[in-house]
Amino acid sequence: MTSLQTMPADPDTIETLDPLATADRLIELTRAGTTVPDDNPYLAALALAISANLPVLLWGQPGIGKSSVIERLARDLQLPLETVIASVHEPSDFAGLPIVGPDPAREGIPMAPPDWAVRLHRSGRGVLFLDELSSAPPAVQAALLRVVLERRVGSLTLPPAIRIIAAANPAETAADGWQLAAPLANRFIHLPWLHDPGIVVRGLAGCWPHVLPPRLMPTGLDAAVRKARSLVCGFLTARPDYTHRLPTGIEARGGAWPSPRTWEMALRLMAFAFAAEAGSEALSIVVRGVIGDGAGLELMAFLERADLPDPEELLRSPGSFPAPDRGDLVHAMLTSMVDAVRRRTTRARWDSGWAVLARMAVSHPIDLLVSPAMDLAALRQPDWPLPTDLDRLEPVLALLAVAK
């Protein structure tokens, strides 16, 4: 202390010169920062899954920031966070501790829940974060099944508002890792968690991205559910083999795969995505996270086509349909419209077909129109006059002249 006393400084600084207090303040300063909303699709996918109240599992390398994302999320949503490191717990910590009472034969043995479950139960809301899930031994994973699916910890039922999030390291990065058991894997939305250098740089500069729960349109809820139902049912009618498909590989079984349970989860997620008008990227990530890559990709391709305007609707009101932006979708829409005209060819339908084409010629690349226009022209009856919109289609003829 002598050296401190001989230091020529004003009394204020000397008073606060407890070295650890200053160090703590410095640490506090390096961690201070703000959060901003971000349009990262993975964060949007996480937000979607959390608002749909389905258990999420983040897969990522150790140290990538999975836990800190969850901590920020809980802070942003002002929810109490209970972190449970699954790998250091015993099965009885999740199934409940058997406590032998005075008369076990008559009263049975109650399964006492651990303190974190009691705290969550008392507050009624919050986030349960199960960290290091893949390092948990199989018996612990089996005990976790009930927590994740039925929300039961011992004899206590967690309130329905509790969100369950888990994190796991892929088996190849954790020396003591276990494969996730297939029944447990099938209850989660699997989100791959990668580090985006840009986000890390902005975060270290003091600005981390912020997970905003999706804003659901209260007026569109019924329509969203109807659309999700018709999509999932339409897809599974066309591809019944995807209803349940347990992967053959051991590794793939610990991931996302289609089963009636995951289809139910996918249905709920799609309804949320439609009601929140979430981007296709976020929807694709969550859908692939529940039913797996193969089924997920096919479902997204199916969704893209199902979103196109109905050809009969096009022919009824050729002037006022919402046209897709993408050329391939416009081409698909026009092709199905020409097919509809071919199925039932009348002059009125043929004319409105030309009206649709003329409208597209103004707003889209003209090479998309060539083959639909040629097919439509071939349907002309000898006594029908030329369509009135032909002048707007002149560029198409010019293109055809160059291409020939």
Next chain:
Amino acid sequence: MTEPGALDLVKLLAARYRAARARPYLAGALFAMTVVSSPTVLTMGVDRYWRCYASPAFVDATDIDELAGVWLHEVAHLLRDHHTRARRLFEQSRADAAAGRPSQLDPQHPEREQLRLNLAMDCEINDDVCAGLDAASGVRLPPWAVTASGLGLSTKEPLFEQYLHHLTAAFACGRLAWLDCGSGAHDGQPAWELDGTGANPLSPAQAAAIRYRVAEQIRRGIGNAPRGWQRWAEDISQPVQDWRRLLQATLRHSLAQVSGAVDYAYRRPGRRAAALSGTVIMPSLLKPLPTIAIVIDTSGSVADSELGIALGETAGILKAVGAKGNRISVYSCDAAVHTVQEVCDTAQINLAGGGGTDLRQGIRRAQEHTPRPDIIVVITDGHTPWPSERPAGRVIVGLLGPPPALDEFGVWHPLRPPQWAETVHLR
């Protein structure tokens, strides 16, 4: 027809129409691209958001047949997901370089490496662009297009990752140094490209859906795709997984099952129970050590290099999961068992043999060993008879070489490993 300096859009779109007519299964992907006129792009290029940049001067100067060929070329970069594969390769190379291993790309010279990548990618694509098309289709490649055969490379393994091994930096000189197909190919950042907003950018999910559709059309046989595209369509539906990961997962799973490893059991009460005044019965941890036998096919049909890789990988995994040296024995076996060793280190393993194959001998010998192995790992090319009965313990078969295929008489070549074994294809 158009004023100087402006893009001749009619010609460019007419070329796209020709390309789509010649390759109907690629039409969806071609039409999904957005055209952006750019005076700074050298010829034509694509970015990772599926936008196609075209130079007005290039479009004017190039024949429409060749423009159609260039369209097919650019869409192939996007469909084959070259930018994602390039990024993966760069990341791998950076990790390798940091660990002091030889890396496929030199992370110190990203721009030169992008050019090399672009050359290798063009080799992968260009052989398919005009395969099976005649002059009447109105599509051909420009004479200056880079092809594998033009550079004197073997086309046996037609993926850019393989071509890259043979393309030294010296190839990227002369007029080839001007080649740049944009970030949709090499994942760099050329000066002319827009950012991720405006001009209809496609998201990775949308691109994946387009790829899926194109592959489905090729599989359904629309428009008789050339071999290269057919192989692409097959591969995309069954993504190739890293066999190291698969082998590791299978081994870990087996180890977990046989040893019960660090799982909970009530065989001995847990000591934590003492803290609860004896009213609670708690389980304790158990970790019996598994015994493992590795049976290696050293017959003449298996290449030593392949064997070395597979063996090294297996031993590495076993070590990582804590199987102790004297618990692993290695049997090298062709028609008879030649050496039996207990190993602590892969460097100790002697391989002997080189004749015909009968791994049943090796598996039988492994079974007779005391203590009896919990797991038998068999590494072979599959040209061997298999035991008719299931051995005790779990069997993992690491299969080298091509996967079994049916011949015209309905016989599998090589014989498929039996159902009771977990089979991992090591390739």
